[in-house]
Amino acid sequence: MEDCLFCRIVKGEIPSAKVYEDEFVLAFRDIAPAAPVHVLVIPKKHIESVAALTDDDTELLGKIFAAIRAVAGQEGLENGFRLVANTGKDGGQSVKHLHFHILGKKTFGENFG
Ligand code: 5GP
Ligand code: ZN
Numbered sequence: 001m002e003d004c005l006f007c008r009i010v011k012g013e014i015p016s017a018k019v020y021e022d023e024f025v026l027a028f029r030d031i032a033p034a035a036p037v038h039v040l041v042i043p044k045k046h047i048e049s050v051a052a053l054t055d056d057d058t059e060l061l062g063k064i065f066a067a068i069r070a071v072a073g074q075e076g077l078e079n080g081f082r083l084v085a086n087t088g089k090d091g092g093q094s095v096k097h098l099h100f101h102i103l104g105k106k107t108f109g110e111n112f113g
Pocket of ligand 2: 005006008045046096097
């Protein structure tokens with residue numbers, strides 16, 4: 001996916017502030033943070049969205065969630081955080097490469113508005 005922004009970040013063609021990396025997963029700070037801690041966790045492999053996941057991605061999802069827990073620990077989010085995966089047009093997804101937003105150090109309400 002040559003024109004995919006997050007694939008280009010994975011390849012290092014576009015710089016990012018990395019906070020976690022392993023063989024399969026990358027996490028970096030959102031360029032327009034919506035909370036004091038705003039990290040995006042992505043698979044290095046291009047997957048368009050949650051809706052495009054398949055049964056073959058089960059193990060990868062485990063690695064993504066392990067990375068999410070690692071980032072939450074590193075960033076001191078023991079009071080909790082909001083985890084968001086905007087999916088498709090109605091979900092407000094702007095970058096078509098699966099990503100989970102970790103939003104922390106901000107207290108969110110119980111409603112989604
Ligand atoms: P979405 O709206 O697709 O769920 O989230 C995409 C996120 O990517 C947005 O929060 C946006 O600020 C972030 N973003 C867009 N371009 C870049 C970039 O070049 N670098 C980084 N670090 N984040 C980006
Ligand atoms: Zn991609």
